[in-house]
Amino acid sequence: xxxxxxxxxxxxxxxxxxxxxxxxxxxxxxxxxxxxxxxxxxxxxxxxxxxxxxxxxxxxxxxxxxxxxxxxxxxxxxxxxxxxxxxxxxxxxxxxxxxxxxxxxxxxxxxxxxxxxxxxxxxxxxxxxxxxxxxxxxxxxxxxxxxxxxxxxxxxxxxxxxxxxxxxxxxxxxxxxxxxxxxxxxxxxxxxxxxxxxxxxxxxxxxxxxxxxxxxxxxxxxxxxxxxxxxxxxxxxxxxxxxxxxxxxxxxxxxxxxxxxxxxxxxxxxxxxxxxxxxxxxxxxxxxxxxxxxxxxxxxxxxxxxxxxxxxxxxxxxxxxxxxxxxxxxxxxxxxxxxxxxxxxxxxxxxxxxxxxxxxxxxxxxxxxxxxxxxxxxxxxxxxxxxxxxxxxxxxxxxxxxxxxxxxxxxxxxxxxxxxxxxxxxxxxxxxxxxxxxxxxxxxxxxxxxxxxxxxxxxxxxxxxxxxxxxxxxxxxxxxxxxxxxxxxxxxxxxxxxxxxxxxxxxxxxxxxxxxxxxxxxxxxxxxxxxxxxxxxxxxxxxxxxxxxxxxxxxxxxxxxxxxxxxxxxxxxxxxxxxxxxxxxxxxxxxxxxxxxxxxxxxxxxxxxxxxxxxxxxxxxxxxxxxxxxxxxxxxxxxxxxxxxxxxxxxxxxxxxxxxxxxxxxxxxxxxxxxxxxxxxxxxxxxxxxxxxxxxxxxxxxxxxxxxxxxxxxxxxxxxxxxxxxxxx
Ligand code: GLA
Ligand code: GLA
Numbered sequence: 246x247x248x249x250x251x252x253x254x255x256x257x258x259x260x261x262x263x264x265x266x267x268x269x270x271x272x273x274x275x276x277x278x279x280x281x282x283x284x285x286x287x288x289x290x291x292x293x294x295x296x297x298x299x300x301x302x303x304x305x306x307x308x309x310x311x312x313x314x315x316x317x318x319x320x321x322x323x324x325x326x327x328x329x330x331x332x333x334x335x336x337x338x339x340x341x342x343x344x345x346x347x348x349x350x351x352x353x354x355x356x357x358x359x360x361x362x363x364x365x366x367x368x369x370x371x372x373x374x375x376x377x378x379x380x381x382x383x384x385x386x387x388x389x390x391x392x393x394x395x396x397x398x399x400x401x402x403x404x405x406x407x408x409x410x411x412x413x414x415x416x417x418x419x420x421x422x423x424x425x426x427x428x429x430x431x432x433x434x435x436x437x438x439x440x441x442x443x444x445x446x447x448x449x450x451x452x453x454x455x456x457x458x459x460x461x462x463x464x465x466x467x468x469x470x471x472x473x474x475x476x477x478x479x480x481x482x483x484x485x486x487x488x489x490x491x492x493x494x495x496x497x498x499x500x501x502x503x504x505x506x507x508x509x510x511x512x513x514x515x516x517x518x519x520x521x522x523x524x525x526x527x528x529x530x531x532x533x534x535x536x537x538x539x540x541x542x543x544x545x546x547x548x549x550x551x552x553x554x555x556x557x558x559x560x561x562x563x564x565x566x567x568x569x570x571x572x573x574x575x576x577x578x579x580x581x582x583x584x585x586x587x588x589x590x591x592x593x594x595x596x597x598x599x600x601x602x603x604x605x606x607x608x609x610x611x612x613x614x615x616x617x618x619x620x621x622x623x624x625x626x627x628x629x630x631x632x633x634x635x636x637x638x639x640x641x642x643x644x645x646x647x648x649x650x651x652x653x654x655x656x657x658x659x660x661x662x663x664x665x666x667x668x669x670x671x672x673x674x675x676x677x678x679x680x681x682x683x684x685x686x687x688x689x690x691x692x693x694x695x696x697x698x699x700x701x702x703x704x705x706x707x708x709x710x711x712x713x714x715x716x717x718x719x720x721x722x723x724x725x726x727x728x729x730x731x732x733x734x735x736x737x738x739x740x741x742x743x744x745x746x747x748x749x750x751x752x753x754x755x756x757x758x759x760x761x762x763x764x765x766x767x768x769x770x771x772x773x774x775x776x777x778x779x780x781x782x783x784x785x786x787x788x789x790x791x792x793x794x795x796x797x798x799x800x801x802x803x804x805x806x807x808x809x810x811x812x813x814x815x816x817x818x819x820x821x822x823x824x825x826x827x828x829x830x831x832x833x834x835x836x837x838x839x840x841x842x843x844x845x846x847x848x849x850x851x852x853x854x855x856x857x858x859x860x861x862x863x864x865x866x867x868x869x870x871x872x873x874x875x876x877x878x879x880x881x882x883x884x885x886x887x888x889x890x891x892x893x894x895x896x897x898x899x900x901x902x903x904x905x906x907x908x909x910x911x912x913x914x915x916x917x918x919x920x921x922x923x924x925x926x927x928x929x930x931x932x933x934x935x936x937x938x939x940x941x942x943x944x945x946x947x948x949x950x951x952x953x954x955x956x957x958x959x960x961x962x963x964x965x966x967x968x969x970x971x972x973x974x
Contacts, residue, residue, distance in 0.1 A: 304673040306666040307334035307630035312360040313344040314637045320363050328367040331666025335364055336630055339374025339444045343381035346423055354430050365436040373437055375522050377420040378444035379406040391416040394452040410450035411518050412458050424522040432530030439535035442522045447546040449511045451494060460489040462510045476780035477502030504699050505781040512547040520555050539593040542578055543709050548691040549585050550731040559585035562594035566603025570613055572921040577716045579624030584729040589625040589680050594632035598646035598658045612955030614658055616919055618665045619957040623906025623917035624726050625681050668939045672959050675915055675938050679908035681726035684890045685719060686739040689729050693748040696781050703805035705824050708746055711871060715745040715771060718881035723892050724905040736761040741888035745771035751779045755791035763861030767888040770867045772825050789867060796865050797833025797858040804848060812854050814840035815883060819875025827869030828852035896929040903928055914962045920952035927951055936961040
């Protein structure tokens with residue numbers, strides 16, 4: 246049922262209030278606070294954040310909308326239905342190049358002008374996508390040299406998307422031109438709040454131009470071919486090169502030094518590709534308009550920390566292809582994306598129920614779209630946008646979940662989205678200027694992920710899964726977001742820093758970590774850490790390479806496992822490790838062994854599996870095996886105790902499906918409590934006297950909060966005494 250006119254008015258007023266726009270309809274952009282992060286939260290409403298553009302601080306609800314696929318006469322109805330669902334932002338145009346530039350150099354923005362103006366009429370703001378993920382047919386016909394070439398040498402064709410080469414100078418020119426035209430036209434448009442460059446960048450090209458750029462990149466990095474030969478140890482298999490032009494271009498089955506440099510080259514090329522558009526948009530756009538790009542889940546195609554340096558904000562696309570939501574894995578992905586800029590982010594796309602590209606595109610259950618939206622917010626999302634509003638009548642994605650059916654009227658999930666939109670509008674002011682704060686950091690290194698990926702040694706050693714194995718029990722035990730950051734991030738704020746498989750480590754990174762430990766931090770290294778230098782060459786000392794002295798111990802030998810093994814030393818019902826086991830050696834009297842492989846297990850028998858050493862004011866720990874979930878839970882409890890980190894709500898069982906997400910800032914502390922389970926849950930939180938922003942705590946007994954399956958409450962905890970402590974330090 247579509248709401249009545251009256252409730253629509255109410256909606257508009259709420260959204261306007263949330264955005265700080267009350268009574269300022271015609272010129273409302275001027276009043277949009279630009280303080281998107283806690284750091285800027287003190288700025289008065291309406292103040293612009295000097296150089297860096299920021300997303301509006303309010304919580305936004307949106308959808309991907311493709312007006313170019315529909316007759317104009319239809320737009321009004323779509324926008325009314327959006328407004329009725331409390332949608333206040335649309336992302337448009339990211340695939341509309343042929344509609345914006347129908348012929349080479351001839352631009353037509355009239356349709357987009359109308360779409361934006363009409364959206365504005367419904368209090369809906371706009372994020373503009375630069376349309377470069379889908380070049381027009383005239384472009385690739387006229388300039389076939391821009392087409393991407395796959396690793397087997399086959400050029401792409403028109404008809405799919407992302408058919409361009411990321412290194413093509415001509416494509417860069419054409420992409421920059423359309424981005425510039427758009428920026429000139431919309432850079433001061435009050436309804437345009439930000440930009441998304443391209444769409445899910447990623448696939449590299451293996452054309453001749455890329456090859457020559459790769460050679461130049463290598464030359465710039467090494468200067469002299471002798472340096473490359475040395476670092477890659479090209480004496481191996483007669484790989485020695487006389488000049489850079491001889492170096493092959495491969496992404497697999499090659500010298501590990503070459504493979505790692507190829508990934509770095511791809512990263513730099515995508516960074517340039519993004520900057521090429523970001524620069525020209527910045528030249529013409531108001532600084533209040535943010536610039537981002539939407540990334541894919543766990544995409545390891547390039548280093549996201551590098552690409553995000555020149556972007557204002559991170560954004561990602563969250564999908565659950567099988568419709569079975571593993572909430573901890575998604576908690577981690579939000580934390581990962583928040584770490585790209587160490588700031589709040591946007592969920593630029595998520596599914597209204599189901600996707601069309603998995604093997605079985607099961608729908609999420611009723612209530613789960615809401616559960617997912619609030620989890621994103623709990624981990625730092627300031628906007629959630631559904632992909633997509635309505636399916637195009639034809640095109641590759643006809644079966645994907647939408648908010649409207651082919652007939653243009655709402656499908657069942659619309660009502661759920663409408664409810665979320667209403668809740669966002671109500672919670673927006675309270676959440677404005679808040680962000681998650683963690684006492685724990687996990688170090689994520691693309692270089693390490695890649696290096697292990699090139700040579701897994703045990704086929705099941707997936708570095709992402711190994712990362713998850715460390716993350717899950719820490720998240721469960723603390724019921725809090727964890728900051729997932731790059732190896733060069735500042736660490737002094739953290740009581741505990743965990744690096745699950747820091748395979749590649751430079752001297753400088755080692756010093757950074759050692760400094761953290763000496764100053765009182767607790768550092769934990771997982772298996773395979775400290776094995777490779779930045780050239781992906783083996784460190785000449787055993788693992789953890791440059792951290793061996795600090796640890797006062799080292800890895801004696803690594804072993805791939807095809808069966809689980811048992812460990813002792815930590816109290817746990819489950820004492821297994823699988824996939825990977827390293828035997829450790831103690832070198833310093835200050836280092837002590839706290840886990841040992843049981844006897845009767847071949848090379849592992851009785852050898853140390855984990856050692857710790859107090860160093861400076863802190864400690865360093867090395868865990869040499871991939872621990873089972875049960876054992877990892879016990880180990881996590883031990884590590885948290887050592888570091889003095891306590892859960893946000895004592896008394897919640899460690900295997901509870903209830904997640905407590907805290908966002909704080911601006912003098913506020915807000916809890917988003919989510920029951921991810923399929924059964925009702927009791928949360929030991931005294932609800933009396935607390936202000937419920939979303940949900941009523943229905944059934945609350947005074948001492949306990951009752952949550953139905955997939956249910957969410959948002960509570961103002963500003964007056965609640967903090968329990969997240971950083972302890973020891
Ligand atoms: C073969 C090759 C060697 C080496 C070994 C590794 O035997 O001849 O050069 O690659 O395999 O198992
Ligand atoms: C990606 C793309 C969208 C759409 C969705 C479908 O996220 O960015 O254009 O194809 O997938 O799930």
